[in-house]
């Protein structure tokens with residue numbers, strides 16, 4: 238049962254959201270708006286709540302918290318609860334507080350399902366005007382505005398657009414698997430229901446958290462999984478001890494990114510990374526906080542699901558209704574593996590060209606760092622009025638922005654900027 242504070246405790250942001258629904262509906266659905274937010278996860282919700290509090294007219298599109306609601310059951314957050322709040326200015330709306338109100342774990346591990354429910358509660362409270370429809374195209378309208386086409390064919394224009402679609406479109410399937418038909422290979426991003434693997438043999442490719450969790454989920458669903466890891470080993474995080482000595486707490490202070498001085502610095506100086514030399518920032522984003530598996534999955538895979546390290550897939554092809562993989566083993570010998578399905582836990586690429594709803598013309602004008610958009614300190618790309626948050630902002634702002642925790646810094650900074658620009662334009 239999810240608790241919901243009474244009307245009397247409605248904050249300024251929540252009152253605005255309520256009003257938007259009651260009397261501002263016509264304004265909210267105008268075919269011309271000031272700010273359009275594309276996306277419906279923690280970042281988008283937080284940006285919308287901040288814009289609401291600042292009375293910036295906006296529309297927000299997408300199926301609320303879909304990424305989290307679609308997570309397979311049995312999986313937990315990797316982050317601590319206190320690092321996974323959808324940030325609003327109003328007190329008493331953090332994820333740990335919501336967990337305590339609802340009698341749930343409030344530190345770690347917290348289930349994906351509880352985070353999804355918390356997100357929906359935040360949506361109801363602060364962003365009830367969200368429109369549950371995807372954006373299928375965003376193009377330049379020619380007068381500095383943007384034209385958005387929605388999946389229901391509706392069109393609108395916006396003066397500014399915030400892109401907050403998380404990992405959608407960014408899942409990477411390695412070239413070596415491209416010869417397999419779609420019904421034989423699936424990226425973990427698209428998997429919610431592992432019961433389809435009951436009685437099946439499955440090769441899981443990858444050594445990060447997604448692959449290791451997929452291996453466990455296939456096994457628990459009654460399938461037979463093998464996990465093929467290219468690196469020397471699969472890496473697991475340790476559980477943070479609740480009884481740390483004073484020395485350890487000072488030497489390795491805890492943070493939203495886990496314990497450690499560097500993590501704490503990234504938390505305390507969230508926008509500082511933006512000002513680092515480009516070469517250093519790229520190296521930091523690429524190499525820091527890799528996709529190690531969480532401690533709570535360890536017992537569900539080690540000794541339960543075979544993990545083959547130093548094993549690389551060198552060829553993949555269909556054979557009848559199955560997939561045949563040729564893999565190179567640590568000795569250099571080749572081994573053939575025939576399976577019913579291949580799961581690719583092969584990560585994500587912060588490549589703006591992959592974002593399918595962005596029009597070609599608009600894409601061409603977006604300056605890149607690596608494959609991600611170059612962003613100003615206000616999260617604005619080289620196309621005036623086009624802003625990015627979440628993973629696509631990480632190359633400009635650092636690893637913190639790959640996680641929900643980055644929203645605490647991104648959303649207020651962006652909302653302040655958008656509200657300021659509106660007043661500047663009006664005066």
Ligand SMILES: Cc1cc2nc3c(=O)[nH]c(=O)nc-3n(C[C@H](O)[C@H](O)[C@H](O)COP(=O)(O)OP(=O)(O)OC[C@H]3O[C@@H](n4cnc5c(N)ncnc54)[C@H](O)[C@@H]3O)c2cc1C
Nearest residue numbers: 277278279280299303304314315316372403405627640641
């Ligand atoms: C397996 C896994 C576990 C993770 N665990 C954690 C964790 O524990 N803690 C953490 O901080 N991070 C975790 N992450 C990283 C996580 O993806 C980001 O922190 C998070 O997604 C950031 O939120 P977001 O708002 O940017 O994106 P999302 O939460 O992905 O939200 C984006 C939303 O946009 C919607 N959308 C997509 N396309 C469109 C469109 N065209 N129009 C409208 N809407 C659209 C999607 O449906 C989705 O709801 C995990 C990632 C993975 C893959």
